Amino acid sequence: MNLRDLAYLIALADHRSFRLAAEVCNVSQPTLSTQIRRLEEELGVALFERAPRNLILTPAGEAAVRRARRIHDELRQMRDEASGHGAEGLTQLHLGVFPTLGPYLLPHILPGLTARFPKLALKLTEEKSAELLAQLIDGRLDAVILGQRVEDAHVTGTPLFREPFRLAVPAAHPLAGQPRVAASDLAGQKLMLLEEGHCLRDQALDLCRQSGAEEYDGFRGTSLETLRHMVMAGMGLTLMPALACLHPLGQPQIAAPAFAEPDLGRDIGLYWRKSTTHGALMQDIAGLMRAQIRDLLAPAAPPAGKA
Structure with missing residues (x-):
């Protein structure tokens, strides 16, 4: 078993196709297929179930892929750490963020990040939270921004900010003119959800x-x-995070009153693996994000009514 075999295993797990995995690894399909078969023989278990139309990871295969990703992540970190002492000194960072936050957060924080860390080569992935966490644990991501607490023995992190929720309503709705709404005002209302x-x-x-x-x-x-856009069309109400309300939501079709209850919101945090060599960098990045978003949310969030 060698690192090349593990790369073949990871590629096949990602693409579930010998042809595509071989293309990604820049080898012939018979070569990759032979190496996977030899790896299975060496381990003494089947890593994939060869179904008629697709490949399915066996439980042993899932465990092997998780470990292979960690090994490759450690190797990549070794290379990154070494390159940090080279002429360019670039640090590669693969960051994940979930879809209801990324488009509204990243434009505000990326200019500051690149200015503060000019030798940071940042790659971004947008996925749902469960997938982000899985990719972080598997080593496919270096850090993730999540709106939920993470309880995993391999992961650590730090809070970034609390993002309040607002209520997006059509301008003609009775709640549109309220300076603030209470949760009890929603009794009997229908909310459009994701x-x-x-x-x-x-x-x-x-x-x-x-x-x-x-x-x-x-x-x-x-x-x-x-x-x-459904709210703009007058179809109903929805919950909207505060960062998504910093810019006009579709005036004059929408109003976005704040909630009277201060606890109606979500806690955003930055998380990374405990084994990473970039722990100090993660703390520095988190500190910069906190400062930027604190200034952004406090004075800039719409006070009430139309957003």
Whole structure:
């Protein structure tokens, strides 16, 4: 077994196709297939179930891929650490962020990050929270920004900021003219929510249970922008994070009053593996993000009414 074999294993697990994995690894398909078969013989277990139309990782295969990713991550970190002492001194950082935060957060923090860390080569991935956490643990990501607490023995992190929620309503709705709304004002209302897998959906469902609101039947949004346009069309109400309200939501079609309850929001944090060699860098990045977003949310968030 060698690092090349592990690279073949990871590629095949990612693409579930011998042809595609061979292309990614720049080898012939028979070569990759032979090496995977030899790896299975060496380990004494089948790593893949060869179904008629696709490949399925066996439990042993899933465990082997997780360990292979960690080994490759350690090797990459070794290379990054060594390159930091070279002429260019670039540090590679692969950062993940979830979809209901990324488009509204990254434009505000990336200019400051690149100015503060000019030798930071940043690569970004946008995925749902569960997938981000899985990629972090597997070594495919170096750090993730999440809106939920992470309890994993291999992961550590630090809080960044608390993002309040706002209520996006059509301008003609009775709640549109309120300076603030209370959770109890939502009793009997129907909220349009995101599809399964979004942490914001789970948080909105919690609000529905607390307030007596219900989910809008027959519709689940794929993104915040979809929900925004549904509100603009007068189809209903939705929950909107404060950063998504910093710019006009579609005036004069939408109002976005704040909630009276200060606890209605989500806690955003930066998380990374405990084994990383970039722990100090992560803390520095987190400190810069906190300062930027604190200044952004405090004075700039719309006070009430139309956003």
